[in-house]
Amino acid sequence: MCAIDLLATVAGSLLLESKSPVNACLVVQNTVKNEYPADENPVKAVPYSESPSLFDNGKCGFSSVITNPNHLLVGDKVGKEVEGFSSLGVSGDVKPDVVASIGSNSSTEVGACGNGSPNESRDDVNLFSRNDDDENFSGYIRTRMTRPVPRIGDRRIRKILASRHWKGGSKNNTDAKPWYCSKRSYYLHHHQRSYPIKKRKYFDSVYDSNSDDYRLQGKTHKGSRTISSMKSRNASFVSRDHHVKLRIKSFRVPELFVEIPETATVGSLKRMVMEAVTTILGDGLRVGLMVQGKKVRDDGKTLLQTGISEENNHLDSLGFSLEPSLETTPQPLLSSYLSDHACDDVTLCHDNALDSSHEPEPSPADSFGKLGTSDHSRALIPVASAAMLAPRPPNRKFKRTEQQLAAQRRIRRPFSVTEVEALVQAVEKLGTGRWRDVKVRAFEDADHRTYVDLKDKWKTLVHTARISPQQRRGEPVPQELLDRVLKAHAYWSQHLMHQLQTEPPSTQVEAL
Template sequence: MVFQKRSSSEMESCGGGQVAEMPRVPKSARGKRSVRKKEAQNPGQTMCAFDLLATVAGKLLDEGEGSLGNMSTGAPALAACAKDVRVKQEQCDEEMKHFKHEVTDQDSCNESAILPHIVFQRLVSHARNEDPKAKSEAQDKESSMISCTKADLGCNFRAIADRWSPESVESGAFTGDAVASLMPTATAGFHKNAPDMYNLLDPMDVDVKPPPLVSSDSTGEMPLYDDKIRRSISLPRGPKGVAGYAVDRDDDDDKSSGCTHPSTTTNRDFRPNCTAEHSRVRKLLTCKYRKVAPARMHKSDLSYSDVERKPSFRNKKMHYTRQRTQRSTFKRRKLFDRHSVLASEFGRANGKGNTKVTGRNSHAASLEVKLRIKSFKVPELLVEIPESATVGSLKKNVLEAVTAILGGGLRIGVLHHGKRVRDDSKTLMQAGIGQDDMLDNLGFSLEPNCTHNPSQVQAPEDISFLETIDTTEPLARIAPADSSSKHGEVDVSQELALTPLAMNYQGSDHDSVHSPGGVSSPDKVSTRALVPVPPADANAGALVPVNKSKRSPEQGQRRIRRPFSVAEVEALVLAVEKLGTGRWRDVKLRAFDNAKHRTYVDLKDKWKTLVHTASISPQQRRGEPVPQELLDRVLAAQAYWSQQQAKLQPKTPPLAEARLLT
């Protein structure tokens, strides 16, 4: 992995005096912004965080907790695991190939996004293949198949999904055994009496306590930075590698399906209990609603039937452009609060279908159709975890993330021939879903339960909109959460482990600021738990022009607060020192191009607060303390650029200045 290290000289070049890298360039002269788009990703960087996580997850799911050996085994063990996992991948079937492809896909700088996918996939696969009970059960229920309604279908899926309830997992059931027991019957046998399925759920008996929900965001400085990892965000348009590495992908290309609220009462029966955990999950889902992770779906993933293909998918390449539309996108998202969590397709040409249905009974006579969920895909989940976290916490995070999604109130969307089947009361037959379709025309999608936003979800306009959009999308995103300050055990932060994790930090949309200076307290890292975030829809307006104006009011949730880390501050300072104030867009591009959640306005605001912070007494400052050194630089830069700005505006140039200029 070749990282371009930010040479300290770069900074020095500015000297304390801050020499503008280039005088303020007239807008007109800046040229096309699009030109600055980043280039290809740096190869070789892919196998990092993701592999590590995947390894752990895979191991965990495949063999249970014990497989990872002592939680404190550390990097070596992980390395071994990784190897092991890789081998398996090779021999696996189509799905696994797909999986592997994703893992190694250079294009996916956001490795973490795939993890859940794997986890989920494995969970499902596991259940599918190794639970004889499920199979027989499914077979036993072969009657009245054809008469089951779409709602029933959804219930069945729900039943499956609910097996992974937050309760079971968060209560410590994430141990190997527990996991195994959580994946019993994933094969859905659709029966009219959907509830039966639900009842199959066996209560888990765990004795572990739920992990503490820590608040989080205590992003301390990121310690242990390897030089390599240190590519600072301030790295100027460095060719690939650095800046280019984190081309944000999507986050905006969310295409999502709406939340068709199952009108059937049946659905209600399957709603998860409103336990504290659920509430939490829901809350998280809600709050993250807007910021949708761009489901890091790849072309293949996007290859839905043509019918489903929506314009939004084309945004994939909008790299740069995307940013510029970031703002508006957010707004649009606010309007649409429904997202499909998972997309699954059947019989995709490329064989990447995530879900498969096996249809039987070729004759109308036998009215049963056996559907088998081959696998689901979890588009994007970002996992942030400190290098010092233990493997155990990593497992927990991953599991929590997946669980949160599954247990957070999922709904199942049914797609037939690419079209969303929203009438829950229709029978499969009425919906035109016959055994002939099972393989190629039926699709399912897991969507966040939109109960938390009924008003929006049920808006008529939305529905009409949905009609057009069957694309399903992602979910997932991170949210700070548990922070186990006491990861005494082992830290994954060692060569092998460290790199990947660190990279993840940067690769993820969290910013990639790594300040060499912030290595003071290596233990302050915080662990962030995963939080699924339902995707929002970006095409709403375009697709539903008619009802555009008529939107329910309370749409926009305030973005979650994400305090700037010291590293970010340093990056910001660095950028401003070089670019000056007043060029926030450039600052953003230069130092926060990877941080999808930091808009130039945010940076501008942050600078504003920094200047203020630097002006007040340390005692009055709040939040994570910013090194005085940085604050000093803030003031210096602020002063310098203010002066520059004054000079450029000869309106009433001070005499002194005027003389100097002439």
């Protein structure tokens, strides 16, 4: 009932804004999107939240409509924020990972959220005003069957899991992952290509999880300038000469959770969101493409091979996304700018805020606010979180789910022989109890290697050196190095006291 009320409220708001019947369709993702028949009507996105499983069968575009009150409440505010973002070329909301969907021609097409086959028909959800009942906001939702208009970006709707990270959509909606903001550093995780095959499933899902992002449709006021092609409203069609013409409908920014004190000013919130988005956008983006819910990673494929041609109707399920470039390392989202601003006490992706859907049967609703999720990376993923402003159900558990863990886990980066060499040399000199020093001494510039990583690597090196070559895996480490590892390990095991000193006497080094 609460969800319905929320929807009703949204509908009511929409109605108030556009006196005419709202012919809006809700695209539920993280956001409730309303598209107006006429281009001139401002399209306002209503961020929506975690919605549960009411219509989770994927057949109804409504599936994730039930939104979180919090998000809805924030909706309007966020919508306003969008304008600022538009200058960035991205429709705005607070989410950095942008996912664009290419619609088929119909301007009124609604992003359906089928989770299943992209081709199945979907029910668009329309909001209609209703005069009866108490408040003028009452309304009801009616589903309407429309031609199949699969929208990749929307498929994951159910995935309430926030996404976090700049992850793309995956075949399995439920796998969508939010950007996860590590409590340690509030990083937004990026996609990670070299994810171990073993965990591939995670990776894929994580990678695709922009589904949780809620999107704000760019406003399309008549007078407003359309920023590049990222504005909302588009259609795609194939011309006769075998050319595929596409127009990006909108981009979704990754979800971004924000926690800010009630006493903070609206201005500080706006500033915070703006900066967060700017930081993310300025961090380097790359475009991701999804066809029928699947990420297309092979840049060498032709559109035809990918299924993007006039021969099929895949255009309906084309999706573009803006993702953080892989080259870029996760950026401390807030730390960099929060400190210098009025919103010092603003926290992004507070771990506690992450609701864990660790329950037996995590429903979309449960997983909703999970991560800030997500891809990343990091991607943990977000809305501006105004979502967090409103009270939300107490988090039953703080423990993260497997998905969440996968989302924030760093990629595996095997040590090269060169690195091993450097590590061995450093340990020979500094011992095995001063990893911080080892880091500074030999891996100062290797940002991806923490002292804990070095410590762990040493641990495995010692183990590797002790087992038979046949049992070793990965790039072979020269026996010479392994010998030094054992020697140094033995040495420092017997001279722990020396570690307390700065540098071992040269004699000791020689002894090694």
